[in-house]
Amino acid sequence: MDKSKKIEPRTLPGFMELLPESQIKFNEIKNTIKNVYERYGFLPLDTPIIEDSKILLAKAGGETEKQIYRFNKGENDLCLRFDLTVPLAKYVSQYQNELTFPFRRYQIGKVYRGEKQQRGRFREFYQCDIDIIGDETLSIINDAELPSIIYNVFKELNFGKFTICINNRKILNGLFQSLKLQESATDILRIIDKIDKIGKSEIVNEMKKIEVDEESIDTILKFISIDGTVQEKFMKLQELNIENDLFIEGITELQEVVKYIKMFGVPEEYFCIDLKIARGLDYYTGTVYETFLDEYKNLGSVCSGGRYDNLAEYYTDKKLPGVGISIGLTRLFYQLNEINLINSNKSSISNILIIPMEEKYMEESINVATYLRNNDVSTELYINDKKIKQKMKYADKLKIPYVLIIGEDEVESKLYTLKNMITGEQETLKVEEVVKKLNVKD
Amino acid sequence: MDKSKKIEPRTLPGFMELLPESQIKFNEIKNTIKNVYERYGFLPLDTPIIEDSKILLAKAGGETEKQIYRFNKGENDLCLRFDLTVPLAKYVSQYQNELTFPFRRYQIGKVYRGEKQQRGRFREFYQCDIDIIGDETLSIINDAELPSIIYNVFKELNFGKFTICINNRKILNGLFQSLKLQESATDILRIIDKIDKIGKSEIVNEMKKIEVDEESIDTILKFISIDGTVQEKFMKLQELNIENDLFIEGITELQEVVKYIKMFGVPEEYFCIDLKIARGLDYYTGTVYETFLDEYKNLGSVCSGGRYDNLAEYYTDKKLPGVGISIGLTRLFYQLNEINLINSNKSSISNILIIPMEEKYMEESINVATYLRNNDVSTELYINDKKIKQKMKYADKLKIPYVLIIGEDEVESKLYTLKNMITGEQETLKVEEVVKKLNVKD
Numbered sequence: 001m002d003k004s005k006k007i008e009p010r011t012l013p014g015f016m017e018l019l020p021e022s023q024i025k026f027n028e029i030k031n032t033i034k035n036v037y038e039r040y041g042f043l044p045l046d047t048p049i050i051e052d053s054k055i056l057l058a059k060a061g062g063e064t065e066k067q068i069y070r071f072n073k074g075e076n077d078l079c080l081r082f083d084l085t086v087p088l089a090k091y092v093s094q095y096q097n098e099l100t101f102p103f104r105r106y107q108i109g110k111v112y113r114g115e116k117q118q119r120g121r122f123r124e125f126y127q128c129d130i131d132i133i134g135d136e137t138l139s140i141i142n143d144a145e146l147p148s149i150i151y152n153v154f155k156e157l158n159f160g161k162f163t164i165c166i167n168n169r170k171i172l173n174g175l176f177q178s179l180k181l182q183e184s185a186t187d188i189l190r191i192i193d194k195i196d197k198i199g200k201s202e203i204v205n206e207m208k209k210i211e212v213d214e215e216s217i218d219t220i221l222k223f224i225s226i227d228g229t230v231q232e233k234f235m236k237l238q239e240l241n242i243e244n245d246l247f248i249e250g251i252t253e254l255q256e257v258v259k260y261i262k263m264f265g266v267p268e269e270y271f272c273i274d275l276k277i278a279r280g281l282d283y284y285t286g287t288v289y290e291t292f293l294d295e296y297k298n299l300g301s302v303c304s305g306g307r308y309d310n311l312a313e314y315y316t317d318k319k320l321p322g323v324g325i326s327i328g329l330t331r332l333f334y335q336l337n338e339i340n341l342i343n344s345n346k347s348s349i350s351n352i353l354i355i356p357m358e359e360k361y362m363e364e365s366i367n368v369a370t371y372l373r374n375n376d377v378s379t380e381l382y383i384n385d386k387k388i389k390q391k392m393k394y395a396d397k398l399k400i401p402y403v404l405i406i407g408e409d410e411v412e413s414k415l416y417t418l419k420n421m422i423t424g425e426q427e428t429l430k431v432e433e434v435v436k437k438l439n440v441k442d
Numbered sequence: 443m444d445k446s447k448k449i450e451p452r453t454l455p456g457f458m459e460l461l462p463e464s465q466i467k468f469n470e471i472k473n474t475i476k477n478v479y480e481r482y483g484f485l486p487l488d489t490p491i492i493e494d495s496k497i498l499l500a501k502a503g504g505e506t507e508k509q510i511y512r513f514n515k516g517e518n519d520l521c522l523r524f525d526l527t528v529p530l531a532k533y534v535s536q537y538q539n540e541l542t543f544p545f546r547r548y549q550i551g552k553v554y555r556g557e558k559q560q561r562g563r564f565r566e567f568y569q570c571d572i573d574i575i576g577d578e579t580l581s582i583i584n585d586a587e588l589p590s591i592i593y594n595v596f597k598e599l600n601f602g603k604f605t606i607c608i609n610n611r612k613i614l615n616g617l618f619q620s621l622k623l624q625e626s627a628t629d630i631l632r633i634i635d636k637i638d639k640i641g642k643s644e645i646v647n648e649m650k651k652i653e654v655d656e657e658s659i660d661t662i663l664k665f666i667s668i669d670g671t672v673q674e675k676f677m678k679l680q681e682l683n684i685e686n687d688l689f690i691e692g693i694t695e696l697q698e699v700v701k702y703i704k705m706f707g708v709p710e711e712y713f714c715i716d717l718k719i720a721r722g723l724d725y726y727t728g729t730v731y732e733t734f735l736d737e738y739k740n741l742g743s744v745c746s747g748g749r750y751d752n753l754a755e756y757y758t759d760k761k762l763p764g765v766g767i768s769i770g771l772t773r774l775f776y777q778l779n780e781i782n783l784i785n786s787n788k789s790s791i792s793n794i795l796i797i798p799m800e801e802k803y804m805e806e807s808i809n810v811a812t813y814l815r816n817n818d819v820s821t822e823l824y825i826n827d828k829k830i831k832q833k834m835k836y837a838d839k840l841k842i843p844y845v846l847i848i849g850e851d852e853v854e855s856k857l858y859t860l861k862n863m864i865t866g867e868q869e870t871l872k873v874e875e876v877v878k879k880l881n882v883k884d
Contacts, residue, residue: 006756006757006758006759007496007497007500007756007757008757009497009531009532009533009535009536009754009757009758010494010497010532010536011489011490011493011532011536012490012492012493012494012518012520015490015492016490017488017489017490017533018488019537019540019541020485020486020487020541020547023485023486023487023488024485024486026488027486027488038791038820039815039818039819039820039821040815040820040821040822041791041792041795041820041821041822041823041842042791043462043465043466043791043840044462044465044466044469044791045462045465046459046460046465046468046469047453047459048453048454048457048458048459048566049491049552049566050454050457050511050554050565050566051453051454052452052454054449055449055451055452058449069492069513069515069520071511071513071514072513073511073556074556076454078454078511089451090451090452090453091451091459093451094451094452094453095461098461099461099462100836100839100840102825102826104822105462110491112492114515114516123492124490124491124492134826137826138826139825139826139827141804141825142825142826145823145825148812152815260804260808263804263805263808263809264808264812265808265812312451314448314449315448315449315450315451316448316451317448349480349483349484349485349486350483353483362583362702362705363705366702366705366706366707367705370590370706370707373481373482373594376481377481378480378481378482378483379481379482379483380482380483380546381483381587383544383581383583383584383587384544384576384579384580384581384584385581394542397542398485398542400483
């Protein structure tokens with residue numbers, strides 16, 4: 001082929017593509033999340049990435065719709081899924097008679113959003129979701145089980161201390177209802193959210209601008225300045241003397257959730273109540289969650305979710321209340337990698353590289369490799385004809401922890417010198433002993 | 443919402459979407475394949491599903507191109523990947539300076555082809571690929587390692603006896619070269635392929651129609667009627683007395699591959715030489731593989747691949763010879779499911795369901811569930827307020843193998859009655875004993 005005709009290989013911007021060593025670490029994190037989800041008995045789901053636009057966009061609108069990858073193929077108007085919740089809603093309505101409720105599923109898969117190009121923003125990214133869907137009703141205790149899953153996931157991922165922040169949307173909604181400010185709720189929440197940046201007096205000004213009366217401003221300020229321990233917060237909430245059914249229901253639910261979270265084994269220092277968390281106004285209806293890494297709060301929430309009244313009203317009359325959480329894995333991995341917080345032990349797939357000194361020792365080398373593989377040791381065999389130095393360098397580059405070189409002596413004695421590539425330590429062992437040594441997880 | 447406005451939830455035709463029980467089995471197969479690939483030390487890769495059309499279509503043409511999902515987003519001309527080989531070619535050329543050669547990678551992921559709608563044909567399907575890419579050269583021994591991977595994958599998948607059929611394209615190419623029939627090669631291969639259907643004399647007629655001379659027809663017939671053991675086939679090949687370098691090179695390579703396949707531990711009854719295998723004419727250049735389930739040959743090859751001279755000539759001047767195999771998992775799963783050959787033991791994620799008799803036993807139930815989970819037992823807790831009968835029915839429907847009911851007695855004695863849902867057997871155990879029992883893999 002003509003050199004000038006080569007096409008420059010490149011990956012689209014906004015699409016994460018990793019080198020093997022990073023991919024191994026990425027997969028390990030993905031796997032940890034999956035294992036915890038399965039340990040809690042969630043069922044796996046793997047819905048298509050392409051769906052009929054009419055179905056996927058039943059609810060969407062505004063910003064989301066603009067970002068969607070939508071196209072025609074033949075006569076079909078198609079979309080790439082932009083989250084895992086809409087496909088879940090479709091799935092549960094479609095198979096409602098075959099599914100067993102409460103339906104507990106996890107799905108880990110790629111979703112697509114054509115976001116504006118920006119560092120650390122991805123157009124293709126993994127979401128790792130779990131949801132519990134009830135048939136007409138769903139006990140509030142489910143809302144307390146989810147934080148214990150978040151706790152176990154982030155404990156095992158080992159990114160340092162984190163805090164699961166919990167709120168109940170009914171408290172905020174009830175507050176605005178009691179102040180007759182439902183219609184300004186979105187604006188007020190947006191203003192409140194800036195308190196750390198612009199300070200209290202500026203917030204008061206902004207609320208005045210959108211015509212919130214002084215008494216209401218006063219209540220809102222009291223509300224958002226509630227602090228202390230979990231119990232103190234509940235006391236101060238009651239002291240606001242807001243007589244609104246929704247508000248009181250929210251507090252009761254939140255108290256239940258807190259009570260059960262402790263039962264589920266989440267230590268008190270790992271969760272808190274944050275009365276300002278709203279997480280969008282049109283979807284969640286009860287408990288809401290956000291999770292922050294204590295040392296890296298600026299990363300934003302690394303795991304969020306909440307309770308919704310009705311998963312699939314666009315597709316079915318059946319009322320399907322649910323509660324769920326989601327981890328945006330691609331972004332999280334990118335961010336943690338930037339700050340060197342991916343402290344995975346695993347940097348290679350192979351545990352050992354078998355090196356024949358020369359090609360005439362290939363048979364012995366193959367036998368040893370086969371024995372190790374049959375005993376569940378990830379083993380690579382250096383097959384190509386290179387100098388021994390290059391073969392060693394290969395193990396080094398791939399960070400394979402052990403090397404075993406096979407030559408004349410090994411063929412005769414059936415004793416093999418196992419070299420630890422990190423410490424340089426060498427040991428002479430029988431093949432059964434090599435298996436034993438490498439199968440011990442350290 | 444108005445009832446009449448509901449959108450009927452449906453999945454696009456040609457897209458596999460499984461109920462949880464089937465999904466569990468599907469994932470188990472996918473996992474087995476992944477585990478064997480990793481046991482051989484292949485590195486994981488996860489390239490984007492969307493690529494720049496210019497790059498993805500560098501080589502494509504004809505039928506493939508028509509099937510491709512291609513669309514614009516903003517100013518970008520994009521495609522969904524239709525296989526995992528072109529993305530690999532892109533990846534290896536793009537990162538050639540960061541990768542270590544031979545580069546051994548696996549990728550398990552979805553690919554997209556807008557095929558004509560047909561039962562058992564999928565537009566979104568998983569491919570499970572491994573490839574070994576050399577830098578300028580790649581030893582023929584690699585061609586023998588791959589069949590041992592196929593052997594281990596299908597042995598573990600336990601779909602019954604199978605045969606890995608091997609050939610070398612140089613033998614066919616050399617044969618046609620020696621007969622000066624290179625230009626008719628495609629047609630002749632197509633005709634040969636029909637021998638079992640239309641018989642020998644009809645094949646002779648068809649070859650005459652495309653003006654193959656009688657002497658050549660005679661040689662071709664001798665060639666395709668070669669049978670016997672592996673050694674007999676090699677003898678009969680030599681007896682054809684074809685003096686063509688490529689032909690002889692092909693035989694030598696095939697002999698090498700056979701010699702090493704045995705060393706890699708593939709029993710003789712699990713592989714054969716099939717001199718008719720060509721696998722498309724423009725890509726593979728040496729060894730080619732097809733794999734058949736002995737009892738279900740009509741399913742076609744369940745794992746195919748081969749050796750190619752140059753992976754990425756469209757993107758780079760670097761010569762990258764390689765050898766690879768691919769399993770089309772979605773289709774395979776569909777086919778095997780149709781004939782009830784998916785004999786997975788696993789039909790649930792949870793190993794046990796904890797049932798509180800009434801809500802007042804929730805705390806004890808949570809404690810037991812937490813203890814089991816902390817000891818790596820997949821555990822589901824029945825949270826919602828239903829009658830005990832319904833709770834048991836839930837375990838039954840989800841095929842959860844064990845159930846543990848918690849009431850007054852259990853809270854007091856800390857002894858729990860573990861019920862085996864399959865045998866009906868009951869045992870009274872301490873929680874530590876429950877862990878022990880459930881952690882034994884049977």
